[in-house]
Amino acid sequence: MKINYNLLWVEDNKGWYSTTKELFEDLMEDLGFKLNCKNCKTLNEVNEEIQKNNLKPYDLFLIDFTLAGSPDGDQIINLIRSNEENPILTDILFYSTDVQSVKDSMSEYGLEGVYTSHRKDVERKFELVVNTTIKKIQEVNSMRGLIMSETSDLDDLMLTIIQKLLSSEIKNSIEEYIMREIISTSEKNHSNCTSQTKEINEKIKDSRIFTTLHKAKCINKLFKEKKIGVDKFFEGYNQHIISTRNIFAHVKEVINDQGNSVLISHMTGQEEIFNEERCIAIRKKLIEYRNILESINNDVDSIIKINA
Template identity: 30%
Template sequence: MKLEYKILWLDDQIKDFIEDEIIQEIEEFLSKKGFKPEIITTSKSDDFFEKLDNSYDLILTDYHLNDMNGDDVIKRIRSQDYSVMTEILFYTAKADLKDTEKISRVSFLETNTLLGDHRDEVLRATLNLVDLTIKKFQTIVAMRGMIMHETSSLDVEMENVLQLLLSKSPTPDEIISTIKEKYKRSNDEFNKNIDNLEDIDTIIRIIGASHRWRAIVRNLTDDEIKSIMVNYEKEIIMIRNNFAHAVLEEDETGRTFFRHKADGIDFNEAFCIKIREDILKHKQNLDSLISRLQ
């Protein structure tokens, strides 16, 4: 799982879930958890299997389909042809599910109704299962891996933004000169090397995330994007560095979590939601910057 939470949903009456705003509620729930929701819906099994791969975090499917038996859908998902082990919610409005305990990582829901309550019960079961998959993801070790991956991707985006700023600037040499001076002041060990470098790609790469951030902020106009970028070091760079040096601890309830001892930061569930929200915010902000500069 990354910052994008992907759901693949098969139901030949999927339009009813769309019209009842069930899908919208799931998207809002995921957004509040700090994820970017992507819900792919289909009413045809052929279309479903064309879209099926291991990129999804959750699969939803009805048992009673017009063009394929529900049992066959799940068997095919788990077959060697696809080998997808994603969590599945398998639901029906009729009490006729059989041999449900024999299929791994599949949750079964019998609503025993064909009325409107059926869709509400599917919604509740879906939200519960989403919570479960997020909790599995937040066994914290995985959370640290996600943060390292996503912030490294942002580092690359920052390099791209700085390259574009330089390409658009009427005085790129002055910017490079300032970058060098700022870099020398805080990195004495590289002083003897930085003056000999003229290749812009190399300079941008070796100055580090904090110096790239400062160079970008210095060369942005005073607008909304700049005001957000001012917080980039605190919300992205410092958090990534603290997480990298945090240690795994366990409290009296058995909850495992990472704690940065020097700063006393507890990377608990609420804080991890904020981290995901901040990463998404800065991803979108950098995308807007790049679009504006291209």
């Protein structure tokens, strides 16, 4: 489960590709996804990608049926769909100024999971197909998997930043701050927290004593110390990421009297409305905080390099 939507796009018109890609990126952003495009310009490049990964990373194939100087689109179809032992069944959207040729090839090869569009209508058709392909990840259990996976990655990213800070010019203040935080976590773990035989870099890897909350607070302190990141990072991260993760980690799914899927919290017994708008909002927040942390990570690299 992921926040990225991976598109294999076979198109040889560089200018049209760049302009249209921007429109698609805006569309995916509105749906709470980050669009990643792999652009192939020839049949050979598609074949190279097949040999590399059998096209498994991709959620959709978008293919110009009439590439200049390349074999007809039906050969591309045959290349993608011909391997019966290791079939590639990802949805395909073909576009062309001659849609009938695409439909004729589909009929000849008896293909399924293939959509067609006139080139001038490809933006509208792309949106329709994308909405179809993402429905499978709107279910509660799938969203739970996405949230757990993404928040775990964000946890690792925060830890990476903190490890770098422990080798930076603000090492002492960060280490002192970490020690105060983890000592206050629990009297039960106090001896482990303060153990002199455990280096600070080992302590911050122990999630029992250095939790996600502590990591987010450390990122918050970085802004106070060096104005790197965003103000009140912890407040926002706790509200939008940690709280959401906790909700989805401790809920059960039921269908209410209106036939809607809702989540009931094990801890509070309260109902959480679950719908497409909620999914989009969650994905947008995950992307937002990933972008913030990646930017912070790059800025920390810069200050360490300057002071090296």
